[in-house]
Amino acid sequence: EAGVVQSPRYKIIEKKQPVAFWCNPISGHNTLYWYRQNLGQGPELLIRYENEEAVDDSQLPKDRFSAERLKGVDSTLKIQPAELGDSAVYLCASSFLGGPGNTIYFGEGSWLTVV
């Protein structure tokens, strides 16, 4: 069974440029998460979807970040415009809420460097 797939794996952009990340969750998982992980820190939740609905976006910087999950499957996370402080790993994860304890399965991450 395929895991959570993310692209691109690596992205280097200049500040003020836009960037988008894509995520395909594990088949059958109705909950999708976007986390941001800074170097030496734990993952920080940006947004959580249950099916198509964003049920927790309290940590998403809405002035420059946006996300969507059309049809309740794939999701994109966009940053526009990017700032130097946005350099981090953006992790997508999915889970089957209602399964054993809501175990989260992470993708390999999209490594963003803003210069």
Add this chain to the structure above:
Amino acid sequence: GQQVMQIPQYQHVQEGEDFTTYCNSSTTLSNIQWYKQRPGGHPVFLIQLVKSGEVKKQKRLTFQFGEAKKNSSLHITATQTTDVGTYFCAGGSASNTGKLIFGQGTTLQVKP
């Protein structure tokens, strides 16, 4: 808001020594999960604890959930070089089903 703290932040041990990392939440948790992240990799689920006072073992790893469901620990017996990585605890909010708050992790280095 809910916070999850882990100590220590770093630990260097000689191969064969034991290792323990501690996790503390500011609020009561519904469950606690532990993840391992290898250098350059992504977090990988290890285990989940749900019951007050629960203890689970995976080979050389022992996980505990506190009686008050606000703290947890991971103990590794006789570390090996393959244990190198960062160990994260993640607390499930008792009031918000599905929300997990991650600690900042404990990075383990094992000297052969």
